[in-house]
Structure formats: structure tokens, C-alpha cells
Amino acid sequence: MTGTDTLLTAAGAAEPAEGLRAVRSLRTLADRLEALQVERARRQGWSWQQIADCLGVTRQAVHKKYGKTTGRVVP
Template sequence: MTGTDALLTAAGSAEPAEGLRAVRSLRTLADRLETLQVERARRLGWSWQQIADCLGVTRQAVHKKYGKSDKVVR
């Protein structure tokens, strides 16, 4: 079983504390992956609109979250 599989199993736990900790960990992982992919897309010349379309959010939302961040390479 991988770490991700263990987190998914724990997220469905009947024990709320275990499930909520797993949900928090999954959210952190998803946020890190999103940042990584936004950085890659921007380095490859993607527009904010292209990124927003893939994430299912508005261009304004993605730009607000990443546009002024030093994390995202332009």
C-alpha cells in the first residue's frame, strides 16, 4: 500500500480524528501539486486563462492565488 493509498483509506475512517487528519494531509498534498503544476505551466508560457480552464476556476482566481507569488516563475 502506498502512502497515498493509506491516506485515502484513513480519510474514509470511521474515526473522525483520523479521517480529518488524513483530509488535511491530502489537502496539503493537493496544494503542493497545484503550485508545482502552475509553476511548470507558467515556465512553459501558459496564460493564466489556460491554467484557470484546467483547474476549473476563473482566471482572476488563479492569478490572485499565484500571480504575485515569488513561488511562480514567470
């Protein structure tokens, strides 16, 4: 079982504290992966609109979130 599988199992736990901690960890992981892929897309010349379309948000929303961080290394 991978770490992600463990988190997914914990997120469905009957104990709310365990489940909520797992949800927080999954959210952190998803945020980091999103930032990584946005950075990759920008480095490959993607427009903010192309990225927004893939994420299902507006161009303005994705630019506001990542416009100033593009070029930084994702933690």
C-alpha cells in the first residue's frame, strides 16, 4: 500500500480526527501537485487560459493564484 493509499483509507475513517487529518494532507498534496503542473505548463509556453481550462477555473483565478509565483521551485 502506498502513502496515498494510506491517506485515502484514513480519509474514510470512522474517527473524525483521523479522517480530517488525512483530508488536510490530501489537500496539501493536491495543492503542491497543482502548483508543480502550472509551473511546468508555463515553462512550456502554455497560456493562463489553457491552464485555467484544464483546471476548470477562470483565467483570472489561476493567474491571481500563480502569476507571482511562476518561476519559483515548488516545495
